[in-house]
Amino acid sequence: MNEEKYCQGCGVKLQDENMLQEGYTANLENALCQRCFRIKNYGDYQVVTKSNEEYINILKEVGTTKNLVLYVADLLNLEKDITKIRDYLPNKIILVLNKKDVLPKSVKQEKIIRYFENMEVPFEKIVVVSVEKNDNIDYLLKQIKLFQTSSDVYVVGHTNAGKSTLINKLLKNYSTNTQELTISPLPSTTLNTIRIAINDYLTLIDTPGLVDTGSLVNYVDAATLKKINPKKEIKPKTYQLRPGQSIIIEDFLRLDYIEGERNSVTFYVSNELRVKRIASRRQDMKDLAKRSYEMKYEEDICINGLGFIKIVNRGSFDLYLDHNVESFTRRSLI
Numbered sequence: 001m002n003e004e005k006y007c008q009g010c011g012v013k014l015q016d017e018n019m020l021q022e023g024y025t026a027n028l029e030n031a032l033c034q035r036c037f038r039i040k041n042y043g044d045y046q047v048v049t050k051s052n053e054e055y056i057n058i059l060k061e062v063g064t065t066k067n068l069v070l071y072v073a074d075l076l077n078l079e080k081d082i083t084k085i086r087d088y089l090p091n092k093i094i095l096v097l098n099k100k101d102v103l104p105k106s107v108k109q110e111k112i113i114r115y116f117e118n119m120e121v122p123f124e125k126i127v128v129v130s131v132e133k134n135d136n137i138d139y140l141l142k143q144i145k146l147f148q149t150s151s152d153v154y155v156v157g158h159t160n161a162g163k164s165t166l167i168n169k170l171l172k173n174y175s176t177n178t179q180e181l182t183i184s185p186l187p188s189t190t191l192n193t194i195r196i197a198i199n200d201y202l203t204l205i206d207t208p209g210l211v212d213t214g215s216l217v218n219y220v221d222a223a224t225l226k227k228i229n230p231k232k233e234i235k236p237k238t239y240q241l242r243p244g245q246s247i248i249i250e251d252f253l254r255l256d257y258i259e260g261e262r263n264s265v266t267f268y269v270s271n272e273l274r275v276k277r278i279a280s281r282r283q284d285m286k287d288l289a290k291r292s293y294e295m296k297y298e299e300d301i302c303i304n305g306l307g308f309i310k311i312v313n314r315g316s317f318d319l320y321l322d323h324n325v326e327s328f329t330r331r332s333l334i
C-alpha cells in the first residue's frame, strides 16, 4: 500500500483518483493539491464547505494536550464572545488580535489590550499584531517562548483570522524551512491540521478555522468579498444623526435612527464601500430583515464580516440586514 501523503498548503490528504473530490492531484509526488496549486499560482479560489463539527473535534483534541495555544482573531470582526474558546481549551492561551493595520493608526494597542483585560476568564497574554505589516511579530515570538510548555504550539481561531498567514510570517522571519501554507480571502482555506517546524524548539500546528455561518462573507460573490475586505487603513465615516435620518451601505445595510437626541455614528468598514446618509425610509431595502437596538452610551453594533458601527449616545435604532448575517452590540472597542 502507498504511504499516505498530505498537501503542504492546506493539509488535505492527497489522492489521484477523483478530480472532483478534495485533495486531488494529478501526481502524488506533488507537494500541493490542485486547489492549493490554483490558489497560489492563479489566485483562482475555490470554495470548500467544512462542517464545524470537525473544528470542535480538533479543539477538543488540542484541549487534551498541555500545549500552548495561539488564538488568532480578526480585530475588525471579533467574535461576540471571545472567551467561548475556554469551553474547549483548558490550555494556556495567547490571544493574538490580528489585522491592526486596518484600524485607524490613531487607535493605540494599549487601548485595545485594556478593553480585553477585564474579562472573566483571562488569557495568559494578549498581543496585538499585524501579520501582513510584520508588526509586533518579534514580541509575539518572545511571548510564545515564555509560555510554551513543549515545542508544539497550536494555532486556532475562526476562518480568515490569518492563522496560516501568521505561520508563514514566522517561517519567513525565523526559519530555514521553505514550506509555505496556502492563504486566501475565502473561508476554509486550511482543511486539516498541519505541523510546521520553525526550528528545533518550536513546531506550529495550523488548524482549519471555525466557519462563521453568521458572516457576510458566506453570502457574497468573489468581487464583493474583495470590496468588503479592507486592505488598507480604514477611514472611519462619522455622521451626526437626528431621528428620522438613515445611513445606507450600498444594498447591504440600512441603519435608521428612530428615537433619541442628536447622535454621533461612526462606520468602521472598508473604504471601498459607499456609505450614504438619506432621509429615513426613502430607500426600500427589500429582502433585508429588521433588528431593533436600544443603544446605551458608547456602544458598537457589530456586523459579522463587514465591520462595526460606533454609536456615542443612547437611542433606538433599526438595522436592516440580510437575515443570515449576524449582528450584535458591545461596549465600544475604540
Ligand SMILES: Nc1nc2c(ncn2[C@@H]2O[C@H](COP(=O)(O)OP(=O)(O)OP(=O)(O)O)[C@@H](O)[C@H]2O)c(=O)[nH]1
Residues within 6 Å of the ligand: 098, 099, 100, 101, 102, 129, 130, 131, 132, 133, 157, 158, 159, 160, 161, 162, 163, 164, 165, 166, 182, 183, 184, 185, 186, 187, 188, 189, 190, 191, 207, 208, 209, 210, 230, 231, 232
Ligand atoms: N489586512 C490584513 N489582512 C490580513 C492580515 N493577516 C492575514 N490577512 C488576510 O486575511 C485573509 C485570511 O488569511 P488566512 O491566513 O488564509 O486565514 P486562516 O485563519 O488561515 O483561514 P482558514 O484557513 O480558512 O481557517 C487573507 O486574505 C490574508 O491576506 C493582516 O495582518 N492584515
Ligand SMILES: [Mg+2]
Residues within 6 Å of the ligand: 163, 164, 165, 182, 183, 189, 190, 206, 207, 208, 209
Ligand atoms: Mg488557514
